[in-house]
Amino acid sequence: MKKSSSARTLYTTSKSLIDIAPPSECSAPFAPVLAFGDSTTDTGNQIHTNTPFATAASPPYGMTFFHEPTGRYSDGRVMLDFLCTALKINFLPPHLTRSSQCANENFAVAGATANNNAELQSIANVTSLTEDTLEVQLSWFKNDLQGHDLSKALVYFGEIGGNDYNYALGAMRPANEVQALLPAVVDKIHNALEIILDSGVKKVVVQGQFPMGCIAIYLKLFNNTQLDSNGCVSSVMEISNQHNRMLRDVISHVQEIHPDVDIIFFDATEAYLHILGNPSTYNLNNVRDPCYTGGLEVLALANAGNTGGSPSTLPPHKINMTSCTNPENYIGWDGIHLTDAMYGAMMRLFLTDARFTSPFPNFLTPCTDH
Numbered sequence: 001m002k003k004s005s006s007a008r009t010l011y012t013t014s015k016s017l018i019d020i021a022p023p024s025e026c027s028a029p030f031a032p033v034l035a036f037g038d039s040t041t042d043t044g045n046q047i048h049t050n051t052p053f054a055t056a057a058s059p060p061y062g063m064t065f066f067h068e069p070t071g072r073y074s075d076g077r078v079m080l081d082f083l084c085t086a087l088k089i090n091f092l093p094p095h096l097t098r099s100s101q102c103a104n105e106n107f108a109v110a111g112a113t114a115n116n117n118a119e120l121q122s123i124a125n126v127t128s129l130t131e132d133t134l135e136v137q138l139s140w141f142k143n144d145l146q147g148h149d150l151s152k153a154l155v156y157f158g159e160i161g162g163n164d165y166n167y168a169l170g171a172m173r174p175a176n177e178v179q180a181l182l183p184a185v186v187d188k189i190h191n192a193l194e195i196i197l198d199s200g201v202k203k204v205v206v207q208g209q210f211p212m213g214c215i216a217i218y219l220k221l222f223n224n225t226q227l228d229s230n231g232c233v234s235s236v237m238e239i240s241n242q243h244n245r246m247l248r249d250v251i252s253h254v255q256e257i258h259p260d261v262d263i264i265f266f267d268a269t270e271a272y273l274h275i276l277g278n279p280s281t282y283n284l285n286n287v288r289d290p291c292y293t294g295g296l297e298v299l300a301l302a303n304a305g306n307t308g309g310s311p312s313t314l315p316p317h318k319i320n321m322t323s324c325t326n327p328e329n330y331i332g333w334d335g336i337h338l339t340d341a342m343y344g345a346m347m348r349l350f351l352t353d354a355r356f357t358s359p360f361p362n363f364l365t366p367c368t369d370h
Helices: 078-086 116-125 135-146 160-171 175-198 216-221 233-257 268-277 292-303 340-352
Strands: 033-036 156-157 203-207 262-266 286-290 330-332
Touching: 033 268, 078 116, 078 268, 116 160, 116 175, 116 292, 135 175, 156 175, 160 175, 160 216, 160 233, 175 203, 175 233, 216 286, 233 262, 330 340
Parallel strands: 033 156, 156 203, 203 262, 286 330
Antiparallel strands: none
16 A cells, blocks of 8 residues: 655654754653544543443453453454553553543543534534543643653553544534545644644654545445445545645644644544555455444444434333454454454554554564563
């Protein structure tokens, strides 16, 4: 898969060749290691909130690696967990269950949006079920770490904004309303990165948006619309692709302002599409269907308030709680999230392959086991 020129040249305007040469030694241990994001990064925060439809608290979530639900929206681990393993550190505890301040913790919350409900209503006339927005995560970060030395910290800035688009797309809002969310989302990310860096953080990993048009929920929702050469919904792909283009521009701008900071970009779309086109290499043989179909039913209920219904007044609904028996052979877990196997394959690509990471090699390269 050919890497876009904007990703290849991400740092060339502000970093000299000597700056991006592979470090000879690992500067770890990173302390603390922190994370932000949504359900693709959450390791258990959402299930400790009042958010309805916190399905990751129940089986079959967690069925493989942990053998019980942990609050992760996967059959096992999420990408952040694989990064922690590569760094030889324990998995990050959720902020809401952490035992101490100024230690490793994860602020990501499943369902989190970049914009708050007033902003979502104004732009796309939709409402999120989760109040723990990116702004809330940043407030947790400030409360826990303000005044501490973060010069050796590592921040994993996971996907955020996907749920802003999900609510609008799921409610079948007009294309112009969905697209109007893009600058608002990316502006929130820009502000968040500035807050994090102004706090003294010097090492940041930013994860791009997944290829939204490839996931089962949109293949089902837009089943009569045009597909691209990868078999993904073209109109939905344009949203996630535009998000990533704008995000790269933000990273380049932030890097120029903060030349003493190292920022890595993980291209989730290109990594996903690479695996989609070469599934047998990764022992994957079902690239379209979710292993757990009950997730699609829950997602439909969760968005009912934006499509004319109300989750609180819907009639009783029996959700299918069974899953496939071989999630290790699936890309998709529940129709919107991915399997342990897919998350692991993607993180290995990020840590080892220059096609999916900018810059590469980088500060993680000598610090991680692959």
